Amino acid sequence: MPDIYLVGVGGQGIITASKIVGDAALLACKNVLLSETHGMAQRGGSVVCTARIGDVHSPLIPAGKVDVILSFELLETARAACNASKRTVVISSMERIVPLSISSQKLKYPTLEEVRAIAMQSAKDFVAIDAVKLAEEEDVKMSTNVVMVGALAGTGITGLQRDHFENAIKMNIQSKQRENLAAFGKGFSETARASNAWQSLKTG
Numbered sequence: 001m002p003d004i005y006l007v008g009v010g011g012q013g014i015i016t017a018s019k020i021v022g023d024a025a026l027l028a029c030k031n032v033l034l035s036e037t038h039g040m041a042q043r044g045g046s047v048v049c050t051a052r053i054g055d056v057h058s059p060l061i062p063a064g065k066v067d068v069i070l071s072f073e074l075l076e077t078a079r080a081a082c083n084a085s086k087r088t089v090v091i092s093s094m095e096r097i098v099p100l101s102i103s104s105q106k107l108k109y110p111t112l113e114e115v116r117a118i119a120m121q122s123a124k125d126f127v128a129i130d131a132v133k134l135a136e137e138e139d140v141k142m143s144t145n146v147v148m149v150g151a152l153a154g155t156g157i158t159g160l161q162r163d164h165f166e167n168a169i170k171m172n173i174q175s176k177q178r179e180n181l182a183a184f185g186k187g188f189s190e191t192a193r194a195s196n197a198w199q200s201l202k203t204g
Contacts, residue, residue, distance in 0.1 A: 001030065001054025002157050003061045007080045008072030009097050010045045013145030016172055017072075018049040020149050021158070023168035025053045028160050035059035046076060053158060069123070070152050072131070072145060073097050078115045084123035091151050091191065092119070093131040093144060127151075127191060134186040140179045150187025162188065 004021065008014045018034050025032035033052045050061050061083075069090045071077035077092040084090060098109055110118070112128055119126045129151045131144035140146070146169060152158065153165045166181055173180050 001052075001056075001159055002067035003056075003065050004051040004053070004068045004070060004152070004158075005061060005066045005080060005083055006049040006051065006070045006072070007076045008047055008093075008145075009076060009099075010047055012047070012072045012095075012097075013143075014047040014049055014072060017070075017145040017149050018051050020146075020165065020168045020172050021051045021053075021152070023171050024153075024160050024164040025051075025158070027164045027167055030160070031055065033057075033059040046079070048080075053160075068152065068155070068157055069119075070148055072148055074112065074115050075099070075109065078110055078118045081115075081119045081122060084119060086122070086124050088123045089155065089157065090119045090123045090126045091148070091155070092126065092128050093148055094128050095132050095144060129187060129190050131187065134190070135183050137186065138179045138183040140176055140183050143173075143176075143180050143183050146173070146180045146183045147187035150184035150189075151191045152187075153184070154188035154191035156192075 006014055006018050022032045022034045030053050033056055035050050050059055064085045066083050066088050069080050071080055071092040074096050094112060116126050131147040134147045135141050135144045169180055169184055170177055
């Protein structure tokens with residue numbers, strides 16, 4: 001069962017996303033351990049959570065054992081790439097939230113292709129999701145985290161069924177449930193079409 005690394009910045013709903021993943025695992029009667037391993041959930045600060053599903057006894061993922069990096073912000077994808085290995089699939093939102101450390105010093109924010117290249121130095125595969133666009137299409141522009149959970153679910157890597165995630169969303173999100181479930185479906189479809197890397201991980 002997979003070890004998942006969730007990264008982003010405060011205000012993007014990373015912790016809620018990790019709870020959805022955890023509840024989906026529990027609904028499937030799977031053991032799961034969650035943690036927030038770094039950062040504060042304040043707006044703009046880096047947030048890193050882990051979700052480990054299966055026969056595990058610590059929420060911390062051993063070096064080289066990350067199966068999925070689920071990133072909600074492009075620069076955070078580049079920062080998290082050091083945790084990837086040839087077993088890792090990187091699923092990244094295209095969203096750009098320029099931190100003060102870059103804007104104040106007029107530094108260059110990396111392009112999508114630059115981030116892809118950084119990730120692929122270590123990772124098995126990389127897929128980019130326009131989570132903002134997909135959330136806006138369902139009139140839930142603040143629910144990019146739900147889109148990204150959908151993208152994770154669509155890979156099949158977790159071994160959990162779609163309805164486990166959908167029921168977990170209902171448990172954790174009370175407002176605009178229909179729209180959020182539709183946003184989840186948009187993310188699910190984005191990665192369900194890209195099957196090569198996912199299939200090898202599920203059977204490997």
